[in-house]
Amino acid sequence: MLQYLAKRLLLLIPLLIGITLISFVVIHLAPGEPTDIQTQMNPQASAELQDRLRVQYGLDQPLYVQYGRWLSRLVQLDFGESFATDRRPVLDKVLERLPVTILLNVLSIVLILAISVPLGIVSAVKRNSGFDRTTTVLVFTGFAMPSFWLALLMMDWFGVRLGVLPISGLKSLGYEYLNWGGQILDRISHLILPVFISAIGGLAGFSRYMRSNMLEVVRQDYILTARAKGLSERVVIYKHALRNALLPVITILGLSVPGLIGGSVIFETIFAIPGMGKLFYDGVMMRDYPLIMGILVMGAVLTLLGNLLADISYALADPRIRQSGQQEG
Amino acid sequence: MKRFCLLRYVLLFAVLLLAGCNNNEQASLPGVEESLTPEYGDTFIEASIGDASVLLPVLASDSASSSINSMLYNGLVRYNKDLVIEGELAESWEISPDNLSIVFKLRKNVKWHDGEPFTSADVKFNYELYVDPKTPTAYAESFRQVTRVEAPDPYTFIAYYDKPYAPALISWGMPIHPKHLLEGQDVTKSPLARNPVGTGPYTLVEWQAGEKIVLESNPDYFEGQPYIKRVVYRIIPDQATQFLELQTGSLDFMGLSPLQYDRQTDTPAFRRLYNKYRYLAFGYTYLGYNLRRPLFQDKRVRQALSFAINKQEIIDGVLLGYGVAATGPYKPDTWVYNPDVPRYDYNPDKARALLAEAGWEDSDGDGILDKDGQKFSFAIVTNQGNDLRSKTGEIIQRRFKEIGVDVKLRIIEWATFLKEFINPGNFDATILGWTGGPEPDSYNVWHSSKTGPQQLNFIGFKNAEVDLALEKGRRVFDLQQRKAFYDKFQEVLAEEQPYTFLYISEALPAVSKRFRGVEAAPAGIRYNFNQWFVPKSEQKYTR
Numbered sequence: 001m002l003q004y005l006a007k008r009l010l011l012l013i014p015l016l017i018g019i020t021l022i023s024f025v026v027i028h029l030a031p032g033e034p035t036d037i038q039t040q041m042n043p044q045a046s047a048e049l050q051d052r053l054r055v056q057y058g059l060d061q062p063l064y065v066q067y068g069r070w071l072s073r074l075v076q077l078d079f080g081e082s083f084a085t086d087r088r089p090v091l092d093k094v095l096e097r098l099p100v101t102i103l104l105n106v107l108s109i110v111l112i113l114a115i116s117v118p119l120g121i122v123s124a125v126k127r128n129s130g131f132d133r134t135t136t137v138l139v140f141t142g143f144a145m146p147s148f149w150l151a152l153l154m155m156d157w158f159g160v161r162l163g164v165l166p167i168s169g170l171k172s173l174g175y176e177y178l179n180w181g182g183q184i185l186d187r188i189s190h191l192i193l194p195v196f197i198s199a200i201g202g203l204a205g206f207s208r209y210m211r212s213n214m215l216e217v218v219r220q221d222y223i224l225t226a227r228a229k230g231l232s233e234r235v236v237i238y239k240h241a242l243r244n245a246l247l248p249v250i251t252i253l254g255l256s257v258p259g260l261i262g263g264s265v266i267f268e269t270i271f272a273i274p275g276m277g278k279l280f281y282d283g284v285m286m287r288d289y290p291l292i293m294g295i296l297v298m299g300a301v302l303t304l305l306g307n308l309l310a311d312i313s314y315a316l317a318d319p320r321i322r323q324s325g326q327q328e329g
Numbered sequence: 330m331k332r333f334c335l336l337r338y339v340l341l342f343a344v345l346l347l348a349g350c351n352n353n354e355q356a357s358l359p360g361v362e363e364s365l366t367p368e369y370g371d372t373f374i375e376a377s378i379g380d381a382s383v384l385l386p387v388l389a390s391d392s393a394s395s396s397i398n399s400m401l402y403n404g405l406v407r408y409n410k411d412l413v414i415e416g417e418l419a420e421s422w423e424i425s426p427d428n429l430s431i432v433f434k435l436r437k438n439v440k441w442h443d444g445e446p447f448t449s450a451d452v453k454f455n456y457e458l459y460v461d462p463k464t465p466t467a468y469a470e471s472f473r474q475v476t477r478v479e480a481p482d483p484y485t486f487i488a489y490y491d492k493p494y495a496p497a498l499i500s501w502g503m504p505i506h507p508k509h510l511l512e513g514q515d516v517t518k519s520p521l522a523r524n525p526v527g528t529g530p531y532t533l534v535e536w537q538a539g540e541k542i543v544l545e546s547n548p549d550y551f552e553g554q555p556y557i558k559r560v561v562y563r564i565i566p567d568q569a570t571q572f573l574e575l576q577t578g579s580l581d582f583m584g585l586s587p588l589q590y591d592r593q594t595d596t597p598a599f600r601r602l603y604n605k606y607r608y609l610a611f612g613y614t615y616l617g618y619n620l621r622r623p624l625f626q627d628k629r630v631r632q633a634l635s636f637a638i639n640k641q642e643i644i645d646g647v648l649l650g651y652g653v654a655a656t657g658p659y660k661p662d663t664w665v666y667n668p669d670v671p672r673y674d675y676n677p678d679k680a681r682a683l684l685a686e687a688g689w690e691d692s693d694g695d696g697i698l699d700k701d702g703q704k705f706s707f708a709i710v711t712n713q714g715n716d717l718r719s720k721t722g723e724i725i726q727r728r729f730k731e732i733g734v735d736v737k738l739r740i741i742e743w744a745t746f747l748k749e750f751i752n753p754g755n756f757d758a759t760i761l762g763w764t765g766g767p768e769p770d771s772y773n774v775w776h777s778s779k780t781g782p783q784q785l786n787f788i789g790f791k792n793a794e795v796d797l798a799l800e801k802g803r804r805v806f807d808l809q810q811r812k813a814f815y816d817k818f819q820e821v822l823a824e825e826q827p828y829t830f831l832y833i834s835e836a837l838p839a840v841s842k843r844f845r846g847v848e849a850a851p852a853g854i855r856y857n858f859n860q861w862f863v864p865k866s867e868q869k870y871t872r
Contacts (some may be wrong), residue, residue, distance in 0.1 A: 049467065086383045087521060156573060274539020
């Protein structure tokens with residue numbers, strides 16, 4: 001197992017370099033440079049200013065030199081400084097936005113699982129029942145609905161008309177003056193709408209997935225055996241079927257690890273949440289190469305690690321895979 | 330201090346820039362008439378579309394940073410409510426009879442936020458900072474006109490010019506940075522970018538990236554402590570969200586869109602909470618023709634296209650009537666505006682006649698004009714993200730079709746738009762806007778020497794009369810004389826129609842009724858922010 005892990009980890013390195021190389025080239029292929037945007041359409045900015053900025057940013061060098069410089073800083077875990085006018089280190093800019101993004105994404109995944117797993121099970125068990133059909137329609141409506149539109153409707157309803165929830169942001173203005181209980185309540189009330197909105201689109205996928213897994217498992221011989229033994233339907237479903245049906249969900253969870261640091265621009269814009277999505281989007285619009293590359297690298301690392309994690313946990317959860325792995329190793 | 334930047338966020342800039350007023354709609358009880366004594370306290374909360382980037386004015390080029398910087402720093406001079414230049418850090422000034430030097434007498438009671446006194450050495454340092462080739466600033470140009478500066482005593486500062494330069498005085502309105510904290514340092518790495526020290530009415534107390542920026546009034550401000558204790562900028566990137574926040578009363582100020590102003594705020598609940606104001610903003614939107622293209626080289630063709638556009642229809646449709654038709658680069662309520670230039674009111678027949686005169690006829694009967702086998706067909710490009718411009722383009726497209734001109738509309742992402750279309754001159758026509766200010770010098774946009782790559786006269790307009798008027802206009806100080814040059818400039822532009830000047834939009838701010846002392850003036854409404862106050866009984870945020 002350790003050997004397998006080491007091999008997998010080593011393989012990640014060339015893969016990661018490949019990913020950064022392609023990203024780097026693609027980003028520089030996009031027309032426009034950060035210096036264009038900072039100096040253009042401003043009569044006071046002379047052409048020398050632009051040249052000077054290009055030298056300061058190292059944009060006057062050939063692309064392979066730029067890539068080499070960037071990569072050599074990266075291996076020392078230095079993501080460089082942003083090309084935005086604030087010139088802050090990329091890592092700082094990412095780190096100050098990461099906690100809220102992760103918090104929202106974790107909460108949203110928990111909510112999705114908490115709703116869609118039971119929903120999927122019941123739908124499978126009571127296949128083609130009224131409940132099954134209704135939930136199918138509902139979750140797909142949630143999936144199909146533009147989230148920005150739903151968000152605005154709910155902000156208007158709960159925030160303006162009923163006045164029970166805050167509309168945007170993460171904290172109220174007087175947050176500092178609240179006692180700790182009030183602070184927690186304030187935080188929670190700000191999170192309700194964003195978490196709900198970001199979860200609603202994910203319900204359809206997960207619950208349908210759960211449902212089809214369950215249907216698949218229920219048809220297996222060992223379920224028949226369990227029933228033949230005279231076990232109650234409850235034990236058959238929740239003890240024997242559910243465990244097996246949950247296996248593929250692990251894979252999906254592993255794959256959603258990189259999604260934890262990714263945000264949605266539209267969603268963050270509407271709720272005025274300073275998250276990763278908006279940071280990345282603004283970076284792209286400003287052609288802030290170090291920032292874009294920094295976020296892409298982190299995303300790539302997490303994607304690769306997520307895949308690895310999914311494989312490993314799969315092996316841990318499923319004795320069949322574990323055994324075949326041992327035989328090979 | 331004249332600064333043009335592209336009008337990308339029409340609403341945002343409209344609120345931020347100093348702007349003149351032609352109308353003011355107040356629902357009830359204008360606060361000024363109550364004659365209350367101003368009281369200290371309360372918090373003013375407004376929203377900003379984007380986070381500030383750097384709180385050093387010399388480096389900042391985004392509107393969020395600029396509007397916060399204007400609360401933290403001062404210049405030597407500023408525009409007053411009637412757009413007349415008055416002293417800020419300068420007590421008085423004297424321009425020499427030959428117009429080649431300005432002697433500023435500085436205020437003596439000014440302190441930096443950290444307690445150090447402000448002196449002429451700071452001003453001298455700022456001049457050096459702005460013109461230093463190592464400083465990546467977008468504001469060096471007007472200081473490059475200065476030949477040398479002197480600081481003979483701590484409260485006297487002299488700037489010398491080798492040629493009279495009319496925008497000289499207002500160019501000293503650029504914010505002054507503290508010498509004692511910046512001297513000998515790399516300004517791009519200065520910690521002041523996030524912990525600014527200025528002389529202004531407010532100081533920074535908190536900056537949560539992407540979330541909010543909090544300012545607090547400066548008790549030692551040289552014009553007296555502002556009444557409003559705290560100013561909070563909440564970063565809310567979405568206009569719809571801002572508007573929802575406004576409706577709950579959690580914002581005290583917002584620049585409304587025409588739709589919001591007209592249709593969505595006409596409720597008793599809204600009127601109870603807010604006063605709405607409207608005034609013409611500085612800046613105009615235009616359709617610019619690439620004069621390097623053979624298609625647009627005939628003046629009659631450009632005039633015809635201007636006649637074919639119904640400006641009022643665009644104002645009614647796109648701005649819901651909250652704007653006026655532009656006849657040139659200046660807005661009607663300024664001293665420099667020339668009302669007697671040829672106007673191009675909607676007249677399709679005249680447009681067709683002019684095109685026929687220029688040789689454009691529909692010889693093959695397909696509804697599109699042609700000449701020498703060439704169809705009259707071109708593309709209008711504009712940038713993505715500005716709804717007003719794309720809608721304007723669609724209306725123009727239809728009107729051009731009616732006179733037999735085929736137009737395609739292309740909307741392109743900003744960076745690509747500049748790099749691939751505007752810079753290399755690779756476009757037929759473009760819908761864009763300029764924002765300006767009270768200073769009329771438009772040398773950089775219209776002079777024939779500014780037609781090079783990446784310069785602002787990207788349509789390639791070259792006209793000897795305009796060149797002369799612009800050169801003379803920036804060299805005389807007397808307003809009467811200046812006006813004569815700019816009148817001529819506007820006449821030639823109106824005749825030549827290198828742009829079809831489309832419209833000037835209005836700024837439509839809403840301000841919470843708690844705030845008294847808000848008075849619309851030619852400079853807009855924010856010029857006297859330090860005198861705004863909330864009566865004790867109505868103060869909402871007491872901590």
